[in-house]
Structure formats: C-alpha cells, structure tokens
Amino acid sequence: MVTDKETELHYFPLLKDIAAGEKQHGIYIQAWADKTQDPELKACLSMVADREFSHHHIFKRRISELGHIWVEASEDPVLEERLRVNGSDMPDVEKARFAKDKMAQRPSPTTRERCQAAMSDETVDSLTRSLLAWFSDVEVDSNFHLGQSYDRLEANLG
Numbered sequence: 692m693v694t695d696k697e698t699e700l701h702y703f704p705l706l707k708d709i710a711a712g713e714k715q716h717g718i719y720i721q722a723w724a725d726k727t728q729d730p731e732l733k734a735c736l737s738m739v740a741d742r743e744f745s746h747h748h749i750f751k752r753r754i755s756e757l758g759h760i761w762v763e764a765s766e767d768p769v770l771e772e773r774l775r776v777n778g779s780d781m782p783d784v785e786k787a788r789f790a791k792d793k794m795a796q797r798p799s800p801t802t803r804e805r806c807q808a809a810m811s812d813e814t815v816d817s818l819t820r821s822l823l824a825w826f827s828d829v830e831v832d833s834n835f836h837l838g839q840s841y842d843r844l845e846a847n848l849g
C-alpha cells in the first residue's frame with residue numbers, strides 16, 4: 692500500500708511555498724500602497740500586490756487540482772515584521788531600502804531558482820511547468836517596476 696508521503700508530488704512543497712509567499716507579499720505590499728502619499732509609487736505597489744494575490748489564488752487552485760489539500764499557516768512572523776515596517780509612518784525611501792535588504796538576504800535556492808529547476812524537470816507535469824514559467828516572467832516584471840520605483844525614491848533625495 693502506498694502512503695500519502697509516497698504519493699506526494701515532489702514539487703508540491705514549491706507550489707505550497709509560492710502560494711503562501713505570494714499571499715504574504717500581497718498583504719505587506721498592499722499595506723505600503725495604502726500608506727504612501729506618492730501616487731506613482733501607490734500605483735506600482737497596488738499593481739504588484741494585485742499580481743501577488745492573483746498568484747496566491749492560482750497556485751492554491753493548482754495544488755487542489757493536483758489532488759492535494761493545503762492548510763495555510765495561521766501565524767506568520769515574517770509577515771508581522773514586514774507589516775510593522777510597511778504599515779508604519781517610516782518614509783517611503785526607508786521602506787524601499789528595507790525591502791531591498793530583505794531581497795538581498797533571501798535564502799538560497801531562491802523561489803526563482805527552484806522554479807527554474809522545476810521548469811526544466813520533465814517529471815513535473817506540463818501544465819504546472821507552464822504556470823511556473825508564466826509566474827516567473829510576471830515576478831521579473833514586478834521586480835523591474837519595483838526597482839524603478841525604488842530608484843526614483845533615491846533620486847528624489849538628491
């Protein structure tokens with residue numbers, strides 16, 4: 692008899708990490724969008740937060756399509772820390788520096804690296820691989836737009 696563990700897809704942890712991470716990102720990015728008085732930054736943050744929430748829903752749906760039940764964690768210390776910063780009255784440029792530091796401190800392999808490995812892994816079903824490819828492209832685009840906004844905040848200081 693096969694146990695649940697043996698039937699679990701080897702890429703399920705990646706899908707679960709994406710679904711959980713995207714929800715977390717959506718919440719703290721939207722908190723910053725709600726707080727900033729800079730309309731251009733607000734538009735960029737809201738666009739990225741919408742994308743993150745959409746990724747959360749799509750990956751959650753894919754997990755269930757693959758026959759898995761995923762229970763979201765009720766506590767999230769990382770989210771609490773990010774919300775403390777993004778929901779505060781700290782200047783936007785400081786929030787941007789904090790976000791860049793966090794990005795630089797990401798543990799390896801990053802989600803992007805894990806996605807790339809799964810995209811070239813033929814034991815991953817093809818629908819999930821194309822979903823990962825689309826997701827990775829959108830994340831690159833979001834990071835590009837965020838980077839431009841962060842650069843503009845720094846430039847405004849000088």
Ligand SMILES: [Fe+2]
Nearest residue numbers: 713716743830
């Ligand atoms: Fe994301």
